[in-house]
Amino acid sequence: xxxxxxTERCEQILQLLHDRDLAxxxxxxxQASEIEIINxxxxxxxxEQVIVFRLLGKEDxxxxxxxxxxxxxxxxxxxxxxxxxxxxxxxxxxxxRVRLFDEMPASVTKKLLNSLSQQEREITNVLMGYEEExxxxxxxxxxxxxRRNMNVAQAMEKVRRQAPDKESVYTLYVTDDVRMLxxxxxxxxxxxxxxxxxxxDIMHSGAISVTTDTDQxxxxxxxxxLDLLAIPVVDSEGRMVGIVTIDDAIDILEEETTExxxxxxxxxxxxxxxxxxxxxxxxxxxxxxxxxxxxxxITLAFGFFSGFIIDGFEDTLEAIAVVAVFIPLIMGMSxxxxxxxxxxxxxxVVLGHIQMKNFLKHFAKEIGVGLSIGAVxxxxxxxxxxxxQGEPMLGLAVGLALVVAITVASLLxxxxxxxxxxxxxxxxxxxxxxITSIKDIVGLAIYFVLVTILLxxxx
Numbered sequence: 519x520x521x522x523x524x525t526e527r528c529e530q531i532l533q534l535l536h537d538r539d540l541a542x543x544x545x546x547x548x549q550a551s552e553i554e555i556i557n558x559x560x561x562x563x564x565x566e567q568v569i570v571f572r573l574l575g576k577e578d579x580x581x582x583x584x585x586x587x588x589x590x591x592x593x594x595x596x597x598x599x600x601x602x603x604x605x606x607x608x609x610x611x612x613x614x615r616v617r618l619f620d621e622m623p624a625s626v627t628k629k630l631l632n633s634l635s636q637q638e639r640e641i642t643n644v645l646m647g648y649e650e651e652x653x654x655x656x657x658x659x660x661x662x663x664x665r666r667n668m669n670v671a672q673a674m675e676k677v678r679r680q681a682p683d684k685e686s687v688y689t690l691y692v693t694d695d696v697r698m699l700x701x702x703x704x705x706x707x708x709x710x711x712x713x714x715x716x717x718x719d720i721m722h723s724g725a726i727s728v729t730t731d732t733d734q735x736x737x738x739x740x741x742x743x744l745d746l747l748a749i750p751v752v753d754s755e756g757r758m759v760g761i762v763t764i765d766d767a768i769d770i771l772e773e774e775t776t777e778x779x780x781x782x783x784x785x786x787x788x789x790x791x792x793x794x795x796x797x798x799x800x801x802x803x804x805x806x807x808x809x810x811x812x813x814x815x816i817t818l819a820f821g822f823f824s825g826f827i828i829d830g831f832e833d834t835l836e837a838i839a840v841v842a843v844f845i846p847l848i849m850g851m852s853x854x855x856x857x858x859x860x861x862x863x864x865x866x867v868v869l870g871h872i873q874m875k876n877f878l879k880h881f882a883k884e885i886g887v888g889l890s891i892g893a894v895x896x897x898x899x900x901x902x903x904x905x906x907q908g909e910p911m912l913g914l915a916v917g918l919a920l921v922v923a924i925t926v927a928s929l930l931x932x933x934x935x936x937x938x939x940x941x942x943x944x945x946x947x948x949x950x951x952x953i954t955s956i957k958d959i960v961g962l963a964i965y966f967v968l969v970t971i972l973l974x975x976x977x
Contacts, residue, residue, distance in 0.1 A: 859931020888928020
């Protein structure tokens with residue numbers, strides 16, 4: 519029922535927008551949830567986005583604005599008056615503001631930064647002083663800290679007073695007079711305690727934290743593994759300076775996963791461009807070429823090598839025409855195994871199950887897996903080829919070629935992306951296409967050599 523109501527409201531909003539019935543559209547938007555408005559905005563043209571956004575109430579508009587991607591935020595900012603833009607940026611959460619500034623031209627960022635209130639400018643400068651893609655860069659300084667000698671009644675009063683101005687109140691932190699992190703407790707812990715209890719009696723000591731220079735993906739993975747809504751960030755001296763919240767962690771994981779998907783598909787990085795997904799969908803033909811063509815041209819060159827191998831064994835194909843029947847099978851099966859192997863590697867790296875320092879251990883195991891799979895499939899295929907064509911040596915050639923091709927494909931599935939990651943090549947992109955090309959060359963070469971050796975009497 520909720521899904522139906524969601525769809526119906528979206529359709530109503532789109533229809534009112536189309537009819538330019540702004541009065542009823544404003545009324546309907548007031549009834550819509552933030553997620554509905556965000557989903558609708560992402561499906562509209564830039565001009566329509568501006569119309570819908572301007573019809574939102576001030577509080578709803580700010581809340582929605584903070585959750586939009588930076589490209590859409592910039593489009594909306596361009597439609598604001600200078601005063602409106604300054605007002606919005608000034609009221610944004612510090613971490614969301616920094617994320618937006620990171621994507622904007624330096625001149626615009628400087629102008630907006632100078633327009634902030636002194637307090638907000640100081641907070642923003644602190645965050646922007648940390649390295650990109652670190653906990654310090656994505657954290658927010660809006661958290662509630664308590665003292666261990668407070669009683670529950672005093673703590674509840676502080677939470678009530680500060681909650682409206684804080685990004686997250688579900689997790690509370692206990693610090694001393696110099697902001698050293700001493701413990702943590704949930705809002706539920708506080709609510710369920712007696713008014714006279716002291717915070718030190720209900721807090722959890724030894725709070726898990728990260729430092730300002732911890733990589734943002736490591737922070738997000740830790741929050742995911744530990745099911746945390748927020749994680750405290752401390753400086754080099756152990757003083758608490760901020761928190762990373764779950765919404766930021768989700769954005770990071772989505773961003774990293776999307777990047778890994780593009781990389782494994784052979785889609786090059788576009789330096790200086792906005793998100794690759796947007797370029798691929800909305801970009802000009804030239805921009806799309808820049809993303810998709812580089813690795814494809816490299817694999818085209820590998821394809822010619824495969825052609826040269828087949829051409830080099832033309833006499834063999836003419837003498838034993840049935841040899842050609844099994845070429846697609848060998849290339850296809852090894853390709854499937856190579857895809858499986860590279861997917862296992864990519865997923866393992868993304869989820870943190872494969873550590874680069876232990877690569878040789880994982881690599882050795884994958885070779886064993888590939889060899890065992892190749893032996894099973896090679897034996898079965900070789901027997902079928904023998905019975906089908908009535909030639910045992912042909913079956914042996916097909917079977918052995920499959921064992922080698924599948925083992926090599928499995929090996930490449932781990933080795934190629936690992937090497938590209940180590941070389942810091944953005945289009946580690948090339949892993950899947952390069953794996954396919956190399957295993958085709960190796961598989962064909964092995965197959966034809968085995969056919970020449972084992973079926974030499976038929977040539």
